[in-house]
Structures are given as C-alpha cells and as structure tokens.
Amino acid sequence: MSTHVSRLQSTRARHLTITEAMAAGRALRAEVPRAAHRESATSAPRDPLGILAAQNATRLPHLVPVRLERMLASPFAFYRGTAGIMAADLATGVSTGIDVVSCGDAHISNFGLFASPQRTLVFDLNDFDEAASAPWEWDVKRLVASVVIGARDAGHAEKQVRRAALATAAAYRTGLRDMMRIDALERYYTRVDTDELHPELDSAAQKVLDKATRQARRRTSAAYLEKITARDDDGTLLIIEDPPVLTHVPEAVESEVEELFERYRSTVPADIALLLSHFTLNDVVMRVVGVGSVGTRCYLLILSGPAGEPLILQVKEAQPSVLPTYGGAASRAEHSSEGHRVVDTQRILQAVSDSFLGYLRFGGRDFYVRQFRDMKGSIDASSLPPKEFRTYVSGCGTVLARAHAQSLDAPVIAGYLGGSDEFDRAVVDWSLAYADQSLADFEALRDAVSRGDLGRRP
Numbered sequence: 289m290s291t292h293v294s295r296l297q298s299t300r301a302r303h304l305t306i307t308e309a310m311a312a313g314r315a316l317r318a319e320v321p322r323a324a325h326r327e328s329a330t331s332a333p334r335d336p337l338g339i340l341a342a343q344n345a346t347r348l349p350h351l352v353p354v355r356l357e358r359m360l361a362s363p364f365a366f367y368r369g370t371a372g373i374m375a376a377d378l379a380t381g382v383s384t385g386i387d388v389v390s391c392g393d394a395h396i397s398n399f400g401l402f403a404s405p406q407r408t409l410v411f412d413l414n415d416f417d418e419a420a421s422a423p424w425e426w427d428v429k430r431l432v433a434s435v436v437i438g439a440r441d442a443g444h445a446e447k448q449v450r451r452a453a454l455a456t457a458a459a460y461r462t463g464l465r466d467m468m469r470i471d472a473l474e475r476y477y478t479r480v481d482t483d484e485l486h487p488e489l490d491s492a493a494q495k496v497l498d499k500a501t502r503q504a505r506r507r508t509s510a511a512y513l514e515k516i517t518a519r520d521d522d523g524t525l526l527i528i529e530d531p532p533v534l535t536h537v538p539e540a541v542e543s544e545v546e547e548l549f550e551r552y553r554s555t556v557p558a559d560i561a562l563l564l565s566h567f568t569l570n571d572v573v574m575r576v577v578g579v580g581s582v583g584t585r586c587y588l589l590i591l592s593g594p595a596g597e598p599l600i601l602q603v604k605e606a607q608p609s610v611l612p613t614y615g616g617a618a619s620r621a622e623h624s625s626e627g628h629r630v631v632d633t634q635r636i637l638q639a640v641s642d643s644f645l646g647y648l649r650f651g652g653r654d655f656y657v658r659q660f661r662d663m664k665g666s667i668d669a670s671s672l673p674p675k676e677f678r679t680y681v682s683g684c685g686t687v688l689a690r691a692h693a694q695s696l697d698a699p700v701i702a703g704y705l706g707g708s709d710e711f712d713r714a715v716v717d718w719s720l721a722y723a724d725q726s727l728a729d730f731e732a733l734r735d736a737v738s739r740g741d742l743g744r745r746p
Contacts, residue, residue: 306468306699313703316384322704324382325425326714328721332380336373336729337736339614343372346607347583354532355582356737364441364670366730367434368395369580371418373729374430375615377722383423384704387618388695389636391688392418392611393580394427395434396669399684401482401504403663404640409501411480412638412687414664417581419633420609422617424692424701425715431688432456433719435681437726438669448674452681453719457712459682461705463689468702475693479639480683493679496667504665509600512661513590527590533576537587545572548650549589552603552657555631555646564644567591567599577604585653588660601644602660605653606630626654637691 304312344352359369371393391398391413398415435456439449467475482501489497518528529535536542549569553561571590576582585605592598606626611617623629627647635641644659669680692698705711 303696304699309697309699310468310703313700314706316386316700316704317706320382320384322706322711323714325429325711326717327382328718328725332377334377336370336376337732337741339372339376340370340733344583348585351532351576351583354576355579356733358579358582360730360734360737362441363727363730364434364437365579366733367437367726368397368578369582370726370729371430371580372610372614374433374722375418375426375610375613375617377725378423378426378429379615379617383425384701386424386697386700386704387421388424388427388692388697388701389633390420390422390424390427390611390617391416391430391633391637391691392420392422392427392609394431394684394688396431396438396681396684397434397666399687400664400666401500402642402665403504404479404481405643406640409482409504409663409665410640411482411683412640413691414638416630416634416637417604417606418609418611419630419637420611420617422611422615424695426611426615427688427692428457428460429715429718429722431460431684432715433722433726436716436719436723438681439674439677440723442670442672442677444674444677448678450716450720452674452678453716454709454712455678456681456685457715458709459685460689461709461712463686464693464698464702464705465707467689467693468699475690477639478690480687480690489679490675492673493676496672496676496680500665500667504663507661507664509598509659509661512600513598527571527573529573535574537572537574542572544650545569545589548603548648551648552646555648556644560643564591567593575602577602585655600660601657603648603655603657606647606656607654625649627656628654630656636694639690 344355347355355369359366393415394413398413399411400414401409401411402414404410432453435453436449439452444452467478470478482497486494486497516528516534518526527534527536546569553564556564569589569591573588573590575586575588577586581604584607587603589601589603590598591601606629608626609629623632625647627649631645631647634645642658642662644657646657648655648657667680669677672680692701
C-alpha cells in the first residue's frame, strides 16, 4: 500500500541516507583505490602554451602583454594564471566519477576575507570565474599543488613544504567528515566568522588573522575612491587615470551604461534593487584585475547615494569556465549565461555572499556584478613562516570541504576518503610532481616570451 511520502516521491529517486552514501563511498575504493591518486598523467600529450595562446585570443590585445608579465613574476604567479592548463591535465588523470559544484580555481590566493551582509568579516573562497560542476578531486589537487608551489616560492624547506601540503589534504578530509556529522541545514549555515574566538589558533596565527582583519576593514569603497580621485578647480571629483591599469571607457560604452545598469538591477533581489535606486551613477572606468583574469573586460561603476556616500560596483566579464572548456566537464544547462553561472555557483559555494551579486549581457559578452572593496582582504601567505603558513593552508582545506559539503554526493566522498591518511599522502605526492611540471611550464613560457612568440609588453 502506498504511503503519503511514497506518493510524493514517486517521480524521483530516493536520496541515500548519510550512512548509505558513506558506505557507497567506501565501496568505491575497490574500483578507484585512494592510492591511485598518486598517479601523474602529465606524460599524456600536452600543449600548455597553446592553451594560454587560445585564452589570450579572447582578451583585449593591449592587455595580453600585461597578463604575461604578471604571470612571469614568479612560479606561483604563473600557477595562478594556469587553471586552464591544469584542467586539461586533470582530465587525463584518475577520477572517482563524483562531481560537485567546484570552484575550479581553488588555489591559496583565492581564499580571503570579506564582509557579510550582517557586516561581520568571514573567511571563505572568493573567486568563482571558473566554477562549474566537475570532479571533487580537481579542486583538492588545485589547492594542494598551490600549497607546494606557494611554500617553495616562499623559500620553505622541502620538509616544511610536504608538511603543509599534508596538513591541507588532511584538513579537507577531516573537514568533510565533520560536515557529515551535522545535518544539511547546519552545513548550509556553517561559516568561518573572524569576529568569533578560534581556540584552535595559537597566538602567532591569531596575530596574523587580526592584522588581516584590520586591513580588510579599511578596504572600503570610500577609501578606494579617495585613492583614485582628485577634485578639479570647481570641486568636481575626477578619476585619476593610471594606464593600463585604470582608464576611462570610450564615450560609446559610457552612453549605454545606464541601460546596462537597469538590466543588472533586474537580476538582484527586490530589496537591493530598491536600495540601488537611491544611487546616482557618476563615472565608469576600466580596471585591470588579478593575474589569470588580465585581459578580460572589467569595469568599475562609481555611484553616490543621497548623502554623498560612495558605492563601487565591479562589472567583470565572465568567460566560459576552464572546467568544461579544457577539462571536458559537463556544462549545466540551467544557466542562461556565463554570468549567471558565476553568480549561482558563488552563492552555492560561499557561506554568505555579496548582496549585490547580479549579471548581464552586453555586446555579445557575459558579465557578472559584485560590490568592489567591501572590506575585502587577504592573508599574504608568502610572508608567513612555516608554522603559520601551515595553519593558513589548513584553513583553506577546511573551507573547501564546507563548500563541497553543499553538493548532494558529499557523503559519498567522505566515505571514500575515510579516516586514514592514504588519500592525503597520495594527493601530496601527485602535487609535488605537478609542481615540478608547472615550474617547467613557467620556464617554457618565459623562454617563449623572450623569443617574442607569445607577445611582449611594449
């Protein structure tokens, strides 16, 4: 005899319980042993410079040399700009076949501080340009390899490099297991609030966090506007250009901004749309951002409220994620645009997100919108001594676990990882080898640029 519950669920598959899902994960080890993640697939045919060239072809030509210059600043800077190369490499490697909503670029500099709508500071992932559905291992390997490369860049001894990488992998594994001990609602609401006490931090690590928090609180729209503006003789506030990093847009673009702004307002919640109606758009500039993003179109909208209060919105081009483009991951049909994809995945992966998130399409290109410099800050991992560095990267592993825990198959991953460090050691060995490969790619790019093959800054 059918029950009320069975009738309601008759058209969809029954969800596994946490216990059943974790058991399925443990059974998966027979098909894909955890030690198999040690295997490197970098012997497969590769064309890393071809991938960079393909990406450069879709970017503003006059900014491509800037991108290359920034990537060649160090092996870690290069790694920051190579999510596409890594996606192609990961696609040829070992996979459990379990997809989650992935960050796609979960290196240690893509975690940071920002203000919640409640005005507390939280620590979380903060870059979602590449986010899409993909194997969970890809994010973990991207993160752990970044720990290796970042620690080597900072001059840490190889013993300390390995310890930090192991701590990161272990933090992800134990963090995901801890997430499975609480219910789905608690997982959703869990966040790392820097205003709370963190007894797991020693005094040195707490000082690092406190310093970063103080700096983040000073990074506001008002502070940034003061830095980039000056008043002319009649008191008008003018943007000080700093080519090629900060420039005004052509008048043709300026004239369409009002319409675009209204289009963006239709994608935000009603309360934010009403709040934005109080603000007047004063200026539009183009700003060069990041390392991997250099050359994509990025604008700042300078607005002022009824009391003269400033608000700066960043309108950033959303190109197709590298996960399906170079990694062959399946695209999700429910997203109407790349900007929509970035906004949706950010809201899924972050514990709290910017209230001003929205998206629009302009000139045949997709964009997403977010608030700029709303107490956003970061911890300079390169300046940390080994012990504090290890604490920081472990925190990144825990936060990534919280993000993956929102996906339906997270309990299967937790069961697969289990309580031992077998996966941790395997992924660290893989990351150490991949760091060597990334260094070789860095040197190949440096040689190509010196020959003029990929462009040179004039």
